[in-house]
Amino acid sequence: MDIYPKSLENLIQQFTRLPGIGQKSATRVALYVLKNQKGLAHDLARSLLEVKEKIKFCQVCFNFSDNDLCSICRDNRRANGVICIVEGPGDQLAIEESGSFNGRYHVLHGVLSPLDGIGPEDLKIGELVGRIEKEDIKEVILATNPTTQGETTASYVVDLLSGIGVNISRIALGVPMGSTLRYMDPATLRHSLKGRVLVSS
Amino acid sequence: MDIYPKSLENLIQQFTRLPGIGQKSATRVALYVLKNQKGLAHDLARSLLEVKEKIKFCQVCFNFSDNDLCSICRDNRRANGVICIVEGPGDQLAIEESGSFNGRYHVLHGVLSPLDGIGPEDLKIGELVGRIEKEDIKEVILATNPTTQGETTASYVVDLLSGIGVNISRIALGVPMGSTLRYMDPATLRHSLKGRVLVSS
Numbered sequence: 001m002d003i004y005p006k007s008l009e010n011l012i013q014q015f016t017r018l019p020g021i022g023q024k025s026a027t028r029v030a031l032y033v034l035k036n037q038k039g040l041a042h043d044l045a046r047s048l049l050e051v052k053e054k055i056k057f058c059q060v061c062f063n064f065s066d067n068d069l070c071s072i073c074r075d076n077r078r079a080n081g082v083i084c085i086v087e088g089p090g091d092q093l094a095i096e097e098s099g100s101f102n103g104r105y106h107v108l109h110g111v112l113s114p115l116d117g118i119g120p121e122d123l124k125i126g127e128l129v130g131r132i133e134k135e136d137i138k139e140v141i142l143a144t145n146p147t148t149q150g151e152t153t154a155s156y157v158v159d160l161l162s163g164i165g166v167n168i169s170r171i172a173l174g175v176p177m178g179s180t181l182r183y184m185d186p187a188t189l190r191h192s193l194k195g196r197v198l199v200s201s
Numbered sequence: 202m203d204i205y206p207k208s209l210e211n212l213i214q215q216f217t218r219l220p221g222i223g224q225k226s227a228t229r230v231a232l233y234v235l236k237n238q239k240g241l242a243h244d245l246a247r248s249l250l251e252v253k254e255k256i257k258f259c260q261v262c263f264n265f266s267d268n269d270l271c272s273i274c275r276d277n278r279r280a281n282g283v284i285c286i287v288e289g290p291g292d293q294l295a296i297e298e299s300g301s302f303n304g305r306y307h308v309l310h311g312v313l314s315p316l317d318g319i320g321p322e323d324l325k326i327g328e329l330v331g332r333i334e335k336e337d338i339k340e341v342i343l344a345t346n347p348t349t350q351g352e353t354t355a356s357y358v359v360d361l362l363s364g365i366g367v368n369i370s371r372i373a374l375g376v377p378m379g380s381t382l383r384y385m386d387p388a389t390l391r392h393s394l395k396g397r398v399l400v401s402s
Contacts, residue, residue, distance in 0.1 A: 005267035011248040045246035047212040054208045066206035
């Protein structure tokens with residue numbers, strides 16, 4: 001396709017490297033950027049370079065941070081003694097937005113995936129053991145995703161931490177709010193029934 | 202929301218300025234860029250700056266180009282004498298991809314929209330008249346979109362060019378391939394019936 005000038009084609013190609021952006025969206029976005037008169041191209045370019053320069057891992061929980069410690073690890077109003085383990089920063093954000101957790105986090109930056117050659121040494125798993133002793137952790141909440149790989153990773157963490165004397169819990173897997181049982185997959189319904197909660201006796 | 206470091210929040214905000222990218226997509230894209238080890242951030246930043254620096258309007262058809270003349274206006278294998286008028290570069294690309302047109306283009310860069318204060322002087326409409334004489338154009342194909350504004354713009358061009366002695370045609374409006382009449386809107390069906398083509402007599 002040689003319809004657009006080379007630098008524009010190049011920008012379109014760069015946009016298709018982003019997740020969820022195909023050829024059509026990339027073209028639309030690139031044309032939009034080109035037409036924009038409000039400095040969008042420069043602002044976005046500057047942000048891209050700045051983020052790569054400034055952002056590093058929090059030394060404690062491995063979330064992204066522009067300091068040695070992230071804002072949550074620095075926050076002394078948060079409860080100590082409980083760590084929530086998530087796969088990535090996006091999962092951590094989702095939990096924060098739910099406003100239902102006030103403890104600390106540990107970001108693994110991935111899941112175990114033997115087929116893709118991703119083992120424990122590729123994740124921030126080893127560092128977890130040290131934290132539990134050092135921070136006197138009483139409970140570890142496994143909040144990896146309910147996928148095959150997320151479950152495998154959760155199981156691995158359970159094995160790793162058993163014997164250390166810490167409570168390990170898994171977030172409830174079940175039917176999401178606002179959904180319809182009729183359209184729910186069997187595995188979810190199985191988890192939902194198995195994990196039922198007594199409401200009166 | 203102060204969960205992410207400032208430079209990351211800033212990148213997310215920049216991404217939300219792009220069309221079709223909301224807060225959630227922007228977050229996903231920004232985190233992806235941050236994790237990417239293959240120079241995505243730098244490549245994208247460079248492309249953004251380069252495109253703004255290099256791309257200008259073709260002096261003849263006003264399509265985006267990195268030269269004074271775009272690749273289509275430079276191409277002497279293309280038919281002279283027929284101009285296809287489109288609203289923007291994206292429309293021109295769609296027609297090129299259909300492979301059904303071998304003439305020249307004229308890109309208006311917008312549509313008439315009195316409510317938004319967009320008049321003929323804001324579009325590349327005036328330049329059209331000069332081209333018709335200079336390039337000895339026999340036919341003008343109106344390929345603005347079948348929206349209220351696109352139709353208004355097409356009508357305006359018809360008025361503007363009547364009397365110059367050039368054939369003016371409008372692309373066929375009708376039922377798209379692969380669609381179902383049952384789910385088609387009345388206006389499209391009306392156009393489709395009105396524009397019916399005799400196949401045998």
